[in-house]
Amino acid sequence: MPHVTYLGFPRIGRRRELKRALESHWKGETSASDLLATAASLRQRHWQLAREAGADSVPVNDFSLYDHVLDAAVAVDAIPARYRDLHDRAPLAAYFAMARGHQDGTFDLRALEMTKWFDTNYHYLVPELHAGQLFRARPEKAVAEYREAVAAGHAARPVLLGPVTFLLLSKTVDGSHPLGLLDALLPAWLDLVDALAAEGTAWIQVDEPALALDLDVGTRDAFRRVYDALAARSSAKILLATYFGALDGNLGLAASLPVAGLHVDLARASAQLHAVLDALPDGRVLSAGLVDGRNVWLSDPEAILPRLEALTERVPSDRLWIAPSCSLLHVPIDASDEKQLPGELNQWLSFARQKIGELRLYADAAAGSAEAANALVRQNDIVARRLASPEVVRSAVRARARGLTPQFSQRRSGYAHRAAVQRDRFGLPPLPTTTIGSFPQTLELRTARAAFRAGKLDEIAYDTVLRDEVRRAVRFQEDAGIDVLVHGEPERNDMVEYFGEQLEGYAFTKYGWVQSYGSRCVKPPIIYGDVARPAAMTVAWSSYAQSLTTKPMKGMLTGPVTMLQWSFVRDDLPRADVCRQIALALRDEVHDLERAGIGIVQIDEPALREGLPLRRADWDAYLDWAVEAFRITAGGTSDATQVHTHMCYSEFNDIIEAVAAMDADVISIETSRSRMELLEAFTRFQYPNGIGPGVYDIHSPRVPAQAEMADLLARALQVLAPEQLWVNPDCGLKTRGWKEVGEALTGMVAVARAARERLVQPA
């Protein structure tokens, strides 16, 4: 019978227990040992849950207190020098300092840079390395978690991030190529393997998702060196795990590496099944990623069973494993918690627990269980009902999408003309200041929303809380001297979920939390049907906020690509089509805002870069429809309406043409953690429109010194024209507290004013 396993499990907990434990520890309310006890009990609970759902073995060391890439760095002692002192005194505090920065009487430490994990909404901390770096094995965490699982009676398999992927995800402070550190890293990494093997583990899972990327010769060679060295040194059985896409041109390489087993993604890349079967040498274990670890739909037995049959025909059953395509980190834990979904939706869904259960059924059916086969017949009916459900088709939406013409994606005039019209309309000073949209989501605000949702606070009272919050944000911005104001987004639980709740075709869960970074989670809404906007979504809030001030109030929307990318998306329609439906719905909102007198509208697209396919061959097709969707949303607006967009964590070098093609009048981007590195692309390309490179790292509770922001602004002024520069934070302020925000934004305005003076009277 095939062996049922999984590559990793969500860490945050069904009710976000880890989030609460982390945040209370950070506030100083609970001790390190309280936090570690919660973490340990979550690990136990999750292994247990997975076993009960049907897993034969469990991964360990997939758990993390903050991030598994940070853990991988710590496991080879790659701790940058600035954290060393703190690390020697308090390793846990230093770990969190690397993740979120640290400010006290003695230390003032910037955090590591944070960026997206492949094409997911999960963020990892970027290991910061330098040429000549020394590495040393620190196997304590992996070993301890392995012992815990074994003591609890589980067949456990430690997970390590593979050294090649680790280096490709890292950056060096001196600009040297991270792969140049392979010789230095390898002995330490092999010591980790040895330490785990010495515990007697049967298998070690080594994750190398980089094998799903386009690889150059040097990287392919690095793979050979690592796995040859590993095979020469250790007899540990290695499951080399690849996911997030097809191996394609790397299949020969992956199949030839001297490891005991290979995991392949057969959800996103089901087409590689036969090529993998042909390439895999005899005697290897094949771990087949049959069910999708990135989406929430119950799998279709009609699609999976033939694949399973092909597998069982070619691979002896003691060498066949079946698993989700990738770690379950990217889906919520348990769909059976959801009792309030429309129609039959709750039957259509499969979260982490259900996915393991599905795999159990497939394995049992393959072994001849009639009961399992019957259950799969029933599952087949459910999936067929979803695919044929009338709830998912809206003829008006389909007709409108068919009627799209190139006209829809045009502004009336080009940027130069629009800029002149807008200069006259708004009369902003040079280096105008603004913020990205959200202001602190305080505990009071979230508590009020929770009470409102629970029916314990009536609508009028909740509305009053929100209006008070808008007034506070407007007053604060006026006092601070900010030029373009925002209403602060207090009415939004999340920038995607909030819109999903108001759009038809979207459903949302009660407990469907997925970790985004550290303690921060999102509840991605579920797109199950055609998307339409029954009524205006933001106009009342923006109008109210505008009524409180004579300064321009910026309307605030989440763009179509981000609405798509940060949702769980139906799999019965191309993503491009779903995105166009969303774009049309948002376009109506833009026009309603314009009609209500809102002169500046920001259409956030922080997920544009993240949605870029992992393989270059697929980029153009994606960028075409993604840029078009943005342009449809912004299209048809008057020249006097200033369209902003915002992106964070974006590596723009490769997509700068597409960013320019969006033709937003102003773009704000995240740049402060990377010290303005991103601007290189904008200068090389001579990006013409307005641009606000963030000067304030809002993902850290640390308040930046004015000198730091001034330095960042000066760097930006070296490479961009002063007429095109805006001054703003990296991203929205919802995760921050009012006190920090007050200090930081007051400082930011002072820095912008000082720079303005220098523009007028150069020194």
Ligand SMILES: Nc1nc2c(c(=O)[nH]1)N[C@@H](CNc1ccc(C(=O)N[C@@H](CCC(=O)N[C@@H](CCC(=O)N[C@@H](CCC(=O)O)C(=O)O)C(=O)O)C(=O)O)cc1)CN2
């Ligand atoms: N979808 C999405 N992806 C994104 C971002 C984003 O903003 N949205 N930003 C980037 C960075 N990622 C982020 C992801 C999450 C958060 C974030 O702040 N999340 C909040 C939850 C947001 C939310 O849904 N809040 C709800 C529910 C809040 C809640 O927990 N309420 C309590 C009650 C009050 C309390 O005790 O806090 C409860 O229900 O139990 C609300 O405000 O209504 C959190 O983890 O704390 C920030 C950034 C990239 N990806």
Ligand code: MET
């Ligand atoms: C992740 S991008 C966030 C943009 C949004 N307008 C905010 O300020 O929160």
Ligand SMILES: [Zn+2]
């Ligand atoms: Zn942002």
